[in-house]
Amino acid sequence: MKKLGLALLISSALTGCASTSTTSNGRIDNSHLTNLFKPTTAYKKDIFAKLEKIDDGYEFTEFTLDKRKIDNKSYAWVNLMTSEPTWDYQRIQRCTVTTVTGNDSSNNPCSTASEIRFMERQYDAIANAQMAIATVGLSAAIASYMLVEFQPEEYTEAYTDALTKIGGEAKLQATFGPLSKELSKLEGEALSYNTLRQRYSSMELLSAYEYFKYENTFNSFPEVEAFAESLNTLHDEVQVKKESLEQSLKLHFVQQQRDELSALSSNSAKHQLTAYLDKYKNHEFADENLTHQAEGYLLHVVSEELDKRLFEEKVARAAQLKAVQDPANIGSQVCRDGQLNYVGVGYSSLHRQEFATDRSDENGQVLAFIEGHSPDKNRLKLRIKGYTVKSGTLRYLSDTTPSLDGLSAPIGAIVWDSANNWYICVS
Known part of the structure; x- marks a missing residue:
């Protein structure tokens, strides 16, 4: 200094x-x-x-x-x-x-x-x-x-x-105008290629594909001019490298996808087919035809599962219906599930009395005892025991009665209802 x-x-x-x-x-x-x-x-x-x-x-x-x-x-x-x-x-x-x-x-x-x-x-x-x-x-x-x-x-x-000393402003503009335009194109293509290269860098086949680099520092203006003139060639070079890399990755992953699909079928476990589709459905190099084939397998498995579940539910419901229609079960407790509507209740310690809160709707149950059957046993004579909700303790305003899917009766009341709505339950 x-x-x-x-x-x-x-x-x-x-x-x-x-x-x-x-x-x-x-x-x-x-x-x-x-x-x-x-x-x-x-x-x-x-x-x-x-x-x-x-x-x-x-x-x-x-x-x-x-x-x-x-x-x-x-x-x-x-x-x-x-x-x-x-x-x-x-x-x-x-x-x-x-x-x-x-x-x-x-x-x-x-x-x-x-x-x-x-x-x-x-x-x-x-x-x-x-x-x-x-x-x-x-x-x-x-x-x-x-x-x-x-x-x-x-x-x-x-x-x-x-x-x-480098030719003045005119020389500068003549060089940097095309350079700026073509360099942007080169950078975009190089970034796309290098990003793809990085994404699959752990794969052995990537060893044949080096990251694309180009000189960005020059010791003289003629070197800058030479670089500007080479930009189209560099752009074509990285484009060819990218296309070659994409083709290699496509061949690799499609073969891998095909090999894994060969071990699956319409009888495979649902979780196996789901895992396969999670892996390949949105994969950038997956084969859509193979993916659709796996989706067909999964659709078959899901359809069979649904048929099986519906059959099991039908058998179970038949057993439930038979039980509530059995005269031997008179006196047994039965339940009906549905949407329970009731008036909520609060308590004022100041006035020492209840007050109505908002009307509520939630999943609940009606509990009753079988008192008898219609001659064809399709209807039940029931004595209402009470109401419950899935979420916990049910509290509703005195002098009101909850309603479950149209059924509303006070505790102790005798009602008739379809046997299809009820099943034997334990408190």
Whole structure:
């Protein structure tokens, strides 16, 4: 870092090299550093160049598409699409230097100062004057305020010099226009291929397919031009690789799918067929015909299960009906299931009385005792025992009677109902 001695500090203040970026109240004003460059670009991609001083002029010594590379603070990377520096050139840093030695002070160094990046230290006349007044001139003998700020004129001159050496703005646009357009297509195809490659990276057959990479850093502008001219070829190359990879994966998974299906049939267990379909139904490389065949097997199994369950339910219901129609079961408890409707009840401790809450509907039961049968035994004479709900204790308002699917009778009442609605149950 260049040092500023006492003589140079005084000279800077007297000869017009002092900063003008401080307002009369001592605040930093960087308004002159805004809107210096093109804020937007028509191109989809940015390309960056390293701006370096070579002998008595400036050159672009390296080019890159990789934004991670431009974070290196040791270099002046610029965006060729906008001609803008990539560092924070709009920031003006107020710092202090030791007056006698010209070195940065330890507690407030000029950390952003960089000749490479055109960030120069300048004498902060207003801040130093204010401090001199406050300290009766003693501060100037100890330390001086400086402002580190960007020098746009010097930067523009250097940028223009370097740009001229690669053929000027016209050459730049002629190269980067097609590059930006074709590079976007290449990146999309490369991302698609590499993502597919990563998804199945554990498979042995993937060893024949390397990840697709291309150079993104160049040592000269002719290399950039050559890269731009090769983009169509690179795009075709990655497209062929992707198609080949997809074909290899398709052959592999279809054969695997076929082998696994050969072990299944319409007599296989439901969980085996379900597992097979879970694996292949939405697989990107599955064969739809094989999947449909497995779905046919599963449909057959489900149909048989349903037929079996319906038959078992029919047999069970026949047994239940026979039991409630049996005269030997007179006096036995029977149940009827359904949707129970009732008026809920609350209790007021203040008034010591019940009050109605909302009307409720939930799964419940009517319990009764068989008192007799009709001559054809298709109807039962029943004495109501009570009502229950599946969720727990049933509490309903006194002087009301719950209703279950149209059947409503108080406890102890005698009713007649179809034998098909009831079955023997235990409390």
